[in-house]
Amino acid sequence: MAELKNRQAYHEYFIDAKYEAGMVLQGTEVKSLREGRASFNDSYCLIHKGEIWLKSLHISEYSHGNVNNHDPVRDRKLLLKKRELKKIEEKLKEKGYTLVPLRIYFNEKRFAKIEIGLAKGKKLYDKRESIKQKDVQREMKRFLK
Numbered sequence: 210m211a212e213l214k215n216r217q218a219y220h221e222y223f224i225d226a227k228y229e230a231g232m233v234l235q236g237t238e239v240k241s242l243r244e245g246r247a248s249f250n251d252s253y254c255l256i257h258k259g260e261i262w263l264k265s266l267h268i269s270e271y272s273h274g275n276v277n278n279h280d281p282v283r284d285r286k287l288l289l290k291k292r293e294l295k296k297i298e299e300k301l302k303e304k305g306y307t308l309v310p311l312r313i314y315f316n317e318k319r320f321a322k323i324e325i326g327l328a329k330g331k332k333l334y335d336k337r338e339s340i341k342q343k344d345v346q347r348e349m350k351r352f353l354k
Contacts, residue, residue, distance in 0.1 A: 211245035212314040222328035235279045237271035254308035261287040276334035
């Protein structure tokens with residue numbers, strides 16, 4: 210099973226909370242996701258009329274699809290519980306918070322799920338600090354081997 214991660218989100222944002230959501234997908238989109246053919250570039254989530262929508266997630270067209278193939282960058286509805294949606298809505302009203310997709314995976318029932326994170330943007334010096342920490346950890350692992 211393919212698991213797609215948005216590594217850039219961890220570089221660009223501090224992730225405060227994570228939520229698991231279902232996605233409303235078409236059949237060819239699921240098949241492309243199983244092949245691992247998706248890109249998180251510039252994708253984000255927003256709340257519109259009490260629903261969460263995933264924007265700009267590029268899921269490539271299915272290679273064996275026909276004329277009924279999906280649009281690669283269409284908006285996709287995310288499925289969450291109402292109380293989780295309310296929590297997210299309250300946090301997004303605060304300054305600096307945004308909702309970013311973190312990873313797409315298939316659960317044990319073989320449903321496509323997306324993990325979204327409530328995030329706050331990093332400043333340049335924060336990014337440099339996290340790069341330094343990664344380098345130190347990498348050096349420690351090398352030394353211990």
